[in-house]
Amino acid sequence: MPHSAKTPKDQNFEIFLAALPGLEAALHTEVRGKGFKLAKPVPGGVTIRGGWPEVWRANLWIRGAGRVLARLDGFKVQHLAQLDARARHVPWASVLRRDVPFRVEATCASSRIYHSGAAEERIVKSIQEAVGAPHDDEAELTVRVRIEQDFCTISLDTSGELLHKRGYKEAVNRAPMRETMAALFLQQCGYDGSEPVFDPMCGSGTFVIEAAEIASRLNPGRFRHFAFEQLATFDPEAWQDMREVKSRRVPAARFYGSDRDAGAIEMSVANAERAGVADCTEFRQATISEITAPEGPPGLVIVNPPYGTRIGDKQKLSALYNALGQTLASRFKGWRVGLIASDSSLAHATRLPFLPTEAPIPHGGLRVTLYRTAPLA
Template identity: 60%
Template sequence: MDDKAAPFEIFLAALPGLEPLLAAEAREAGFAGVEEGAGGVTCRGGWAEVWRANLTLRGASRVLVRIGGFRAFHLAQLDKRARRFPWGDFLRPDVPVKVEATCRRSKIYHAGAAAQRIARALAETLGAPEATGEEAAVRLMARIEDDLVTFSLDTSGEPLHRRGHKVAVNKAPLRETMAAMFLRDCGYAGAEPVLDPMCGSGTFVIEAAEIAAGLMPGRSRAFAFESLAGFDAGAWAAMKGAFPVRVPAQRFYGSDRDAGAVRMSRENAERAGVGEWCAFSCHAVGELARPEGPPGLVMVNPPYGARIGGNRNLLFGLYAALGGVLKDRFAGWRVGLVTSDAGLAKATGLPFGAPGAEIDHGGIRVRLWKAGPLR
């Protein structure tokens, strides 16, 4: 793709509450003009930066690019101006497009009618068929606010937490994007061991190993931008090959009392290419042993009643046992714990500071609780 029209405004969508962490990640990665906003982060760049954001950013849910717009005060005007828009600069006539519209404080107030007009203009001027349901290769979003129509393209396709490696999952799995940002919030940068004593499908362990190895989160999957006009497959392949893999000096540990969860974690780690650096074992929290070597970070997303349909009262003993084991055997290790229940977090007896922002995890509001090196 030609970057002569750059820079675009790029919107990096994030789960509400994770915007500051994603902004820090984007700045650290060298993206220009990074600013936090509600539901995400904006930055600027050409197509190469759009590709790079999809490939490398661990905390973004989607990458949207704003491609232009115009004012329209009624549907006939929307139709007329949509037919003049340079769709061919962005879209291919052979790729189905799904059009979505939202209207706010505008004379055009019927979002469905607006989407239909835009889709018809696309079909009749460019030839791109309107997509429905799962067939959509490209999603075009029209935001009509204060009579200003702004067009954005979803360049990601499937949500970015779907890295392409975690086929096997347990109940209520943690999204990879959340896991990565929680690791970042705990100060993890890839140079220390990470242990998850209730690993489920292995998300924390695998994300930590990938970060340490320099493996890009989008390396194994396809993106919607590959179906846009002017996509350069050779340049994309070169970009993906520009990130060398490192062999981590440390190891990453997961355990769970559920043998099925341990098996899933091993399989997911192998698919992600980090299996040789990860060790998974099946045992209860009370049997948890401190790994040999320097201290690191314990990251854990224990069960909480609303997430697994369990009895909250029965979980206090589990959290207390976890806290006791960590205090007794993990001196020098830091702890990050994700839960929706402040009472359960406090039941660990660990020296947590104030919890982080609330994050929506499958309809449940969770927070990250952090403790510095244990004594």
């Protein structure tokens, strides 16, 4: 953690990539695979070290991170006057611009400074004294302050909108799976882009499109804008060069989605077109009893069935999970299965031979688990 002021020329500060609790190891695997230096899993994400080009690259390349934070400073602090004094030494003027509004979000935990609003006020004041930038509670550029066990970490949120917003999805269905989470679940299932993927309850197409993008080597951030573009450290020409590096390839496999709902299929087709993967994806309306394995070599079936959070749902859903399991066991020999469920009894209603599971992951107010199989015999 940085204990001294950093300048934008410093190419060795800490960068934090946020993940959902329980998915840190999967994110770490992805970050290392993309060649980032000194990647280390920590609670809530992964840290790397580098400079501003690494910040841009992490936002552009990494599929599983929810946001990318650039650590500006870190110091012990026990009362507000101390925070006031230390905040004046943060190199605000080297990273923030006078003409760009900012906001501050503080959290306090197990610390003598416990009033986050008072901490925010001190940071706002120090930034305005140093830079003169306007404070605006609706600003895209966010300074994040975390005071935990009397240690204050000051970071810039370089992403802006959360990174699961890839920029191609206008249409979503109820309870959508975030793209970041879908990417890490695909990775936990051993998916590397070389095999077909089939989602028999595809909703708005998230798993299918994410798999097609991975296989096509398309950067997840290629369509969107990031908060770091508003920083004093931003170099538009270098960024343009980074964005324009093309590594697209034609996938060796195809990617399939089906859903019983015609509206879901329309959404999926439109989202795949906007993402630029319409040529390697196929979507069709079908019930679970109608699905069959696509022609060609086996691959991965990944599915996020309804969870049934209301009393009385479970019996109806148990029949659906059972039908899904029977269809996969009889028609998808040689395919691996990844199934996301919030209830182990529903998952086991499929009667599929699941491998040992990892810890559950928070999702939409629930905790969900990825259930995986080896290739079905």
